[in-house]
Amino acid sequence: MELPSKILQEAVDQLATLPGVGKRSALRYALHLLKEDELKVRDLSEALLRLKTDLHHCRHCHNVSDTEVCPICASEKRQRGIVCVVENVQDVMALENTQQYRGLYHVLGGVISPIDGIGVHDLEIDSLLHRVQSGDPAPVEEVILALPTTMEGDTTNYYLSRQLRPLGVKITTLARGVAVGDSLEYADEITLGRSIAHRIPFEG
Amino acid sequence: MELPSKILQEAVDQLATLPGVGKRSALRYALHLLKEDELKVRDLSEALLRLKTDLHHCRHCHNVSDTEVCPICASEKRQRGIVCVVENVQDVMALENTQQYRGLYHVLGGVISPIDGIGVHDLEIDSLLHRVQSGDPAPVEEVILALPTTMEGDTTNYYLSRQLRPLGVKITTLARGVAVGDSLEYADEITLGRSIAHRIPFEG
DSSP states (O other), X not given: OXXXXXXXXXXXXXXXXXXXXXXXXXXXXXXXXXXXXXXXXXXXXXHHHHHHHTOEEOTTTOOEESSSSOHHHHOSSSEEEXXXXXXXXXXXXXXXXHTOOOEEEEEOSSOOBGGGTXXXXXXXXXXXXXXXXXXXXXXXXXXXXXXXXXXXXXXXXXXXXXXXXXXXXXXXXXXXXXXXXXXXXXXXXXXXXXXXXXXXXXXX | OOOSOHHHHHHHXXXXXXXXXOHHHHHHHHHHHHXXXXXXXXXXXXXXXXXXXXXXXXTTTOOEESSSSOHHHHOSSSEEXXXXXXXXXXXXXXXXXXXXXXXXXXEOSSOOBGGGXXXXXXXXXXXXXXXXXXXXXXXXXXXXXXXXXXXXXXXXXXXXXXXXXXXXXXXXXXOOOSOTTOOGGGSOHHHHHHHHHTOOOOOO
16 A cells, blocks of 8 residues: 555554554554644653663563662562563563562573574573572572473573572472363363373362 | 553553554553664654654645645646545545546545534535635546545535535545445345446446
8 A cells, every 4th residue: 555655654664563563553553643632642652762761671680670670679578589580571460460479580581592593691591590699689599480381491491490400499380281261172282281290189 | 460660551551542452462562662672663753753743734635745735636647627525544545546546635534523523614624615616726627525424424425515516516426336246145235225226337
């Protein structure tokens, strides 16, 4: 579709770089903004830019934060001896939403993936090891590996466990199994296999 | 979902004002931008703002344009005596994409809708009448009413025809009927009725 304006075209092209946004949606967004007040569009424009200029990553866990140390790392109410290692910021939010976890986090920023050119030093692995070695911000008793169950996630788990074991820290990982409410019939074999292998005492 | 940062929250809230974008998509967009270079985010941010600061509306047809008079109104190759009245900018693009129409346009910017508080003076109706009366930028022989077939569209069509008829201009409207490739069986009665009432000579 040819647009009647280069300025509109540029806005559409830029919006279409967002994940899952095609040219048609981008055009819809741009035409919507065209109708909005200049002040509102300015607010949006500035809010997006501030993501890069004003947002920090926590010095300890590398989660996004408005402050140098994020509220979770700064909280004395959390179990500061437990560190949950996750791939990204979304995973922290997902775990926080469960309201079941009271420890700290460590956001790697990805997983080891040679195909995508992501190596050990592109991730926050050194800072994790340093955190365990130095006991800063808190002595670490347990590291929970909560990375995705993909080949890259497993590789990263394996690498981390090799590096962490000599440091004398307890290493655990998430329980995997058939989801609550799912029927066994439709679960894949690997998931169902893990559910049966890691069965737990029944509390009736 | 509670976000770990006010700056992130603000960006998500702003993105969620785009049509059809929920909080979840907005978060996905924001986190994507977080990973991008600052320069890229700045490009997006500025492209959106330019929509309000730099984009013009054509002085004659009110289509979006980078210049005071849009390329269509400025073109000597178009049939300058025919003006197609449409609701919005998207309609111009849709008609241009057919490559069947060689006349000019007039973008009303909406249709008369008392429920939404949109009256005659909120639309580019006066400028259309002035255009027909003054013959600027070109004398108008025919006005094609291409507004939507809704109650509001019909109301606007009726109002326009009442205003235009005394000016001695030919008034036409789009042919409506069963879409090319559609079977009669599934067409609604009104559409099929129009197809039969407005049947045309067969050119075999």
